[in-house]
Amino acid sequence: MVETVTVEGFDAFVEKLESNKSSGKPIFVLFSGSKDANGKSWCPDCVVAEPVVKGALTKAPQDAVFLYVGVGGRDFWKDSKCVFRTDPRTKLKTVPTLMKVGGPQRLEEEQCAKADMVEMLFEDA
């Protein structure tokens, strides 16, 4: 069973990333616009992608770790100096982004809402 971890913000992401890296397990990360009090993300593509990505997790290796990361509010994310955009570990251009840590596998925006693409990424581990 894939272990799903939900974190909010860059520091929490890095902490979870580093603590899981040593385990040698495949790590997948979905970066999304953070959710409001009602549990709804400000980013419409993220809203569409989330159930598709989570639904495809069955295709990921059983020992994989899945990090669901909220990148913050809209204004924080839209800043071109946003740490998620600049940090070499993430280098995000867009949300949602689904990626495999340590590999070239990456899907962006509406690609994250296509089940066959998401499955391909999980199966490529």
Added chain:
Amino acid sequence: MRSIVVVAVGGVTSRLTQHIIPRYCTTTTQYSRHIHTSRASVWASRSYFRRPTSIYGTVGVCGSNVKVVGSSLESSKGGSFVSMAPITTDNINPGEVVDKSIAQNKVMIFSKSSCPFCLKIKGLLKSLNVEYVALELDQIKNGAEIQNALLEKSGQRTVPNVYINGEHVGGADKTFSLHTQGELLPLINKSTHNYDYDMVVIGGGSGGLAASKETANLGMKVAVCDFVTPTPKGTTWGLGGTCVNVGCIPKKLMHQSAILGGELKDSREYGWDTPETVTHDWGRMVEAIQNHIGSLNWGYRVALREKKVDYLNAYATFTDPHTIKTVDRRGKEKIITSDKFLVATGGRPRYPDIPGAKEHTITSDDIFSLPYAPGKTLLVGASYISLECAGFLAGLGYDTTVMVRSILLRGFDQQIAEKIGAYMEQHGVKFIRGAVPTSIEKIEEGTPGKLRVTAKTTDGEEVVDEYNTVVVAIGRDPCTSGIGLENAGVDLAKNGKVVVEKGEQSSVPHIYAIGDVMEGGLELTPVAIQAGRLLARRLYRKDSLQTDYVNVPTTVFTPLEYGCCGLSEEAAIDKYGEDDIEVYHSSYQPLEFTVAHRPENDCYAKLVCVKSENEKVVGFHILGPNAGEITQGFSIGLKLGATKADFDNLIGIHPTTAEIFTTLNITKRSGKDVSAQGC
């Protein structure tokens, strides 16, 4: 008076004209048809021209009243109109007119000649090279009745009313929205066979990927089979073929790594306090390059998914002309049938038939992902692959030797080939000329280990030396054996390549070949890409454009890069005779070399011109930094037939190295000194 109009292109015109124009005439229906290929025209002459008698009854004799309708029907390819005699729809049940029009035409538009939306639809279809038939309801007597029949049938009263393959599509908005969603062409091109695929591409390299994506773009069902058989050393790689994984891409990046080393030395002359000794980390370079390649491999897979091309990471073998068997890594077999096939399996390095070759040597398939630094290296062969590898290895600081049987860079301009050799020799590459290896033994394990290479010179002398790594680069063989081409009946040339007719068509009409496996082609990535794209457009969009294999520019990325387009001096003399060839040439020194105290006369430019053809330039050659960038631009001039006078009239960009081509005024025949001059 109303008439039928057929638009056709090319050579069919006169034949159709003879048969049609003078014969019929009458009143009512105006049909127009937009046709592109001769094949389409044949189809039209068969099924369409028969129609007057079968559906619409007898037509009268026509004199001067044959009418050719508007320019919107004119072929975009400069084709001519063929007018066909008018046909009556009078006295025919409007419902029957509608049904038969729909049934007999792949794309049927019920239209009105004055309706702007109808014009838009026709324009769209023409831009897509799609054949259609339009019935102009405002130009026939019983147009209103037909429109009523249409309303009854389709529930749509307005025009345009579009039917594709017998199915109601709708009006202009619906048709355009299908087009934006990429669903219009698939609807039109719906297959008429029972195979699994319209096209199966064997080989996911540059050519195969380009062809498969273009074919899918045109609405066809496509699969790509790609499987990398590991090298004797166990190296394997991802989707994308030679260029991306074990060719152009890593080669150019390693070349760049070597160039940077040279520029670090220059930097001290330019004021940077760069340390005298800087070190290079092979492993870090390989990792960075392989990471980039990994992202390209992934990108190709995503692109195939996006285009709905099925990717099979499996080895394909023909079992009959329309069937392949695929076997994946786990040994799982699958039988797949297809209407057409494209063989784009590329080539792999050839090993010499000597003891120890396969066991102990590596090739270009291994070197770019070699996990350890190669150490003292011998390169066997004088191909561009050998010289490029030798160039970057020496540039990265490795003890490098090239063993050459006879000449450098066979097929390239030999004066330049020798200049490349001389420059490399001055910059640390050793050459053993006139020798071939006879055996290779391992004398020490390790990464790298140590190998003893025994070679024989043409004088019969034995040469023995030890190296850490031996790279063989003596040639490449096409991957055409072991894929069952004999089961499909595909003819191969002596060298193993697929024999093709014009249009990359093999001896089996529904099997095509492009790229490095195609006999008579050029082993260059962009050539395969172009061939793949254009082939798809010819097959599924009825284009006629063929790949032009003449004046293809290319560049060898040796330490001094060599760019060329057109003929070598030798080939030009062979073709035109020595008396008819004028060669203009000059050595030059890039401005950047001056401050860096680099050599003055190593860079060289040459134009090979045909005297009797107004000094048309048939060969362009440059040896120097950025030769690829320079050659790419100038090659358009050669394609357009530029003469020496055109080069002379061109004004240079100062200070660049490319500007040397605007001031070449010394002929080789004059024997004058071509040493570099100051500006």
